[in-house]
Amino acid sequence: MKKEAEGIIITMDGKIAKVRASRHSDCDSCGACPGDKATVMDAYNRVDAKVGQRVIIQISEAHMLKAAFVVYMLPLLTTFMGFLIGMWISHKYGFPVLLWEVGASIAAFVLTLLYIKYFDRSMTKIKVMPVITDVLSEK
Numbered sequence: 001m002k003k004e005a006e007g008i009i010i011t012m013d014g015k016i017a018k019v020r021a022s023r024h025s026d027c028d029s030c031g032a033c034p035g036d037k038a039t040v041m042d043a044y045n046r047v048d049a050k051v052g053q054r055v056i057i058q059i060s061e062a063h064m065l066k067a068a069f070v071v072y073m074l075p076l077l078t079t080f081m082g083f084l085i086g087m088w089i090s091h092k093y094g095f096p097v098l099l100w101e102v103g104a105s106i107a108a109f110v111l112t113l114l115y116i117k118y119f120d121r122s123m124t125k126i127k128v129m130p131v132i133t134d135v136l137s138e139k
Contacts, residue, residue, distance in 0.1 A: 002058045002059065002060055002061065003058070003059045003060075003061055003064075004056055004057065004058055004059075004133075005021045005022065005056070005057045005059065005130075006021065006022060006054060006055070006056055006057070006136065007019040007020055007021030007022065007041075007043075007054070007055060007057055008020050008052065008053070008054050008055070009045075009049055009050065009051050009052060009053055009055060009132075010040065010051070011051060012045065012050070012051055015044060015045050015046075016042050016043070016044060016045065016129075017042070017043050017044075017045045017049065017055075017132060018040055018041070018042060018043075019040070019041055019042075019043045019055065019057060019130075019132070020038050020039070020040050021038065021039055021040075021041060021057060022038055041057075041130055042129060042130070043055075043057050043129060043130040043131060043132050044129045044130070044131045044132065045132050046131055046132055046133065047132055047133065047134060047135055049132055049135045052138075053135050053136075053137065053138060054135070054136040054137040055132045055133075055134065055135050055136060056132070056133050056134040056136060057130045057131065057132055057133070058130065058131050058133050059130045060128070063123070063128045067119075067123060070115075070116060070119050071116060074112055074115070074116070075109060075112045075113070075116070078108045078109065078111070078112040079105050079108055079109045079112070080105075081108060082104040082105040082106070082107060082108025082109065083101050083104065083105045083108075085104050085108070086100040086101040086102070086103060086104025086105060087100070087101050089104065
C-alpha cells in the first residue's frame with residue numbers, strides 16, 4: 001500500500017527533489033519533523049517536475065514499517081537475545097553470570113547499531129525513496 005502526500009518542490013539535484021510536504025494524521029504525535037505543519041523530504045522526480053511546482057508524492061508503507069521495525073524493535077530483540085546467550089554461556093562454562101549477561105547484551109546492541117547504520121545507508125537508494133508521481137500545478 002502506498003501513502004500519498006502533496007508538496008511543493010523547493011530545490012532540485014538531478015532527479016532528486018527536495019519537497020516541502022504538509023504533514024498528515026500519522027505525524028500528529030511524532031514530532032520528529034522540523035516545522036509545525038510541514039516536513040522536507042527527498043523524493044525521486046519521475047515526472048520531471050520543476051522547482052516551485054505542487055506535486056503528489058507516494059511513499060511505500062511497507063518501507064516505512066520495515067524501517068520502524070529495524071530502528072525500534074530490532075535493538076530490543078537483539079539485546080534480549082544477547083542477554084539470553086550470555087546467560088547460556090555463563091552457565092555452560094561456569095563464567096560469572098552478570099558479567100556475561102551484560103557483556104553479551106552490550107555486544108548485541110552495538111552490533112545492531114552497526115546494522116542499523118548499514119540499513120540506513122541502503123534505504124537511501126532510489127528504489128525506497130518517496131516518488132513524485134504527478135504535477136498538480138505550475139509555479
